[in-house]
Amino acid sequence: MNESQSGPRGRSVSSGDDADRAVLALVTAGQLDALQELYDRYRVMAYSIAFRITTDTSLAEDVVQDAFLGVWRNASRYEDGRGSVKTWVLSIVHHRAVDAVRRRRPTTELPEREDVPPAALTLPDVWQEVSGNLDRAEIATALATLSDVQREAIELAYWGGLTQQEIAERTGAPLGTVKSRVRLGLLALRRALGGDDGPVEGLAGDVPS
């Protein structure tokens, strides 16, 4: 076990991102050691995210493997200035994990693809985070500012892997209501985390409050 890494509890700090970018540049150049370094930096977060979504250790392992192979093959597609390397890597893990649980669900829209080899990795878009240095306690406080239905909608979407349509079916709320809850929940989170709290054009304005 490499003691020099930040450890299982390690969180990225903003100064780590320059280092991440340099490591990713080496991954792009086909350097295996760099991939291992990146894995060691984020394996705990990656695996924990995959496990939280799949609730299955072996599926979570497959997801993390898929995701890091995706990073390995697509490192050149990381766009500087569109979010940190950490967010990019973890978003790929998240996306793969959601694919995995949806594939597993009997009611999924893709059941017939079960035996088809996984398609080329779709890379989720990532954005610059609202705050450079996210603190877990601050995030918990921010989440607490959401209404219960907003929090539930975001939870089902992000960690349950449900589509907005599926959330509507699950909760008995109309699709439009689910969309509003998700959107207003994200805006409230953004406000609570200190992002610009001005209304987003074309977003907040057309939503009943």
Add this chain to the structure above:
Amino acid sequence: MTEPTMTCDQARDLAAGYVLGALDRSEEAAVRAHLATCDQPHPEFAELGSVVPALLELDESELVEPPAALRDRIMAAAAADLAARGGQTSTGQAEAAPSAERTIAFPDAADRAGRAERRAATRASRFDWALRIAAVVAIVAVGAWGLNLQGQLERARAFDQAVAAVVQAAGQPGAKTVILSQQQGQHGSGIAAVAADGSIVLAMQDLQATTGSQVYTAWVIVGSNAPVSIGDFDVDAGGARGFTGKPTPAPAGATVAVTLEANPGNTAPKGPIVSAGVATAPPGSNG
């Protein structure tokens, strides 16, 4: 692609679901296609998406260490993938070079002149130095991983300190990175960053210790120009060494090479190349 499949209003309506990954994948692809082709600004995606990294921060109680074997699986799969790609590096140049090319000699003046003539004579065989080195870099990358698998992690740790300086330099705007791979029959590999001011920070490992007046000399080669020395350094038994060379223009595609020389201060390389690589601009940069 030419036919928009979704209106701006539809895309806006799906923005929150999109950033959360809460669309079905066909809807998601339609949004992505819209964003890729739409000439209208869609700030709502960045605004809503800026919250998502916060959601990824799990509580400490939710953090789980993955099984140790997972790392080996991933690295083995990546190594297999690299081998399947034929060791092609992102420079995209390796594939143009013959894979049998395993050793490299510095071109002397006559060789350079001869090559210039050959280039003029037959464009098809045009072939420069950086290309040859790129081929070797690619070949060696797989082997270097094998060594690590056998557990040479301790040395890697000492090397880390030198790497930290490289990483620091590589993180600066305009910096380029170089992976130096050991040449056939030699020992020594490493990474380097070329800072915007041209200074070159090297981190080398697995070098054989220098004895007597021996030094390692680092060189920059641009195209088929004569190599330019950026300085000498010695190495102790640990084999790792950090080194900052004097500023020298090294655009993307330039080669950084380390030779073992019998004495310091050479202005042209006399000893063997132990390690070399090509300067590459980081992804996302304009360079």
